[in-house]
């Protein structure tokens with residue numbers, strides 16, 4: 155839709171006003187949004203533009219798994235019901251083969267259960283680079299074949315050895331996806347020029363993370379409707395392999411939702427402003443060329459959230475920290491849940507409707523000039539820790555922990571350039587040159603969140619039986 159000329163002119167005037175950094179009645183310092191590749195500046199700054207997610211979001215949003223397999227006839231017998239139940243639990247199969255690995259943008263509605271695990275590959279650290287490269291090549295080939303076998307749900311022979319996934323996934327894979335990522339050391343073992351060869355910079359709190367919680371050689375994202383399937387499939391994939399040792403793992407869940415949107419542990423809809431459809435995914439997520447074309451880069455940063463302390467705030471304070479209304483999901487600048495926020499909208503007093511210090515404002519790509527990231531996080535709930543203190547060394551600036559309740563977000567995002575994550579995270583911390591920190595505030599959400607694990611990985615392109623996993627990387 156073309157905008158009338160006067161609206162465009164007003165937009166330009168308002169943008170210029172921002173660029174000049176004028177102060178408003180409440181002392182808000184205006185910011186300088188910069189060019190953005192994925193969306194037009196108008197879309198980014200002025201919000202709206204309802205995104206193409208499922209029409210049924212909100213009222214009547216379903217659990218999202220296996221609805222098609224519910225028995226339709228009133229006269230369904232016990233066998234039909236058993237089949238329907240099993241279908242509900244397992245979900246519809248997701249092809250493991252394709253241009254991209256499964257489990258990134260597909261299935262369109264992320265599965266309800268996840269197990270994110272990170273592994274150390276010992277031979278990469280033994281000092282023999284040539285052997286390590288060959289070993290890694292064989293390992294990745296094996297993993298690719300195992301993924302095809304596990305998601306097919308039947309035993310096979312891989313490199314002369316019988317491989318039987320039905321031992322740990324006895325009822326079939328359902329909608330299981332297994333997605334593999336390579337950490338910086340693994341990427342460099344294959345080729346120093348490949349994307350993902352450089353580790354992320356250290357962010358607030360990272361210096362307190364130990365070896366097992368920062369980085370890691372191999373990432374496995376196992377997602378399915380059934381928690382038993384993700385655990386069994388991860389064990390089948392890696393449990394018996396020499397030189398592969400677990401560093402950390404975290405089970406996660408997604409609340410009921412529609413498309414990629416679900417409430418996170420703070421009670422807010424998460425996953426709204428992400429790339430949708432092939433064009434936006436191509437522009438923002440998939441690596442465009444080179445040996446890793448069709449792959450993507452992934453950051454998993456596990457945030458423990460102080461849900462109790464956040465919930466103790468008034469509803470208005472909580473909304474102001476996020477930038478959206480908790481109940482409806484709409485941006486505080488108005489509109490509906492699927493709308494983007496209007497970063498320039500102000501109240502009659504002149505305050506930004508999406509306030510300085512809110513997460514939406516801090517993370518908005520227009521201010522960093524970054525691409526969009528595909529965010530498909532999983533909530534986690536580990537329950538009571540048994541500790542009584544309310545603060546511990548791991549807390550980043552200002553965070554106070556509720557040790558009775560270890561829960562949070564496995565923030566998981568996919569993008570074609572790690573700088574998208576880095577520039578956003580720095581801005582949230584208040585460390586970006588073009589940051590809300592210039593007004594003395596940073597993302598207030600970080601007062602209630604601190605990182606307990608973090609890393610980045612190259613997710614190699616998709617594969618199939620005739621195009622083994624990672625062959626393009628090895629040339």
Ligand code: HEM
Pocket residue numbers: 418420422423424425426427428455457476478494495513514517518519527563565575578579582599603
């Ligand atoms: C600490 C835990 C976090 C929580 C609970 C959280 C929650 C949310 C929520 C509720 C939204 C609004 C709805 C949406 O657009 O999805 C949002 C938006 C967003 N978040 Fe987060 N987030 C967290 C961490 C992060 C991190 C670490 C990043 C990146 C470094 C990030 C990047 C974004 C982006 C880019 C948006 C869209 C902003 C916009 O354009 O409106 N978030 N987040």
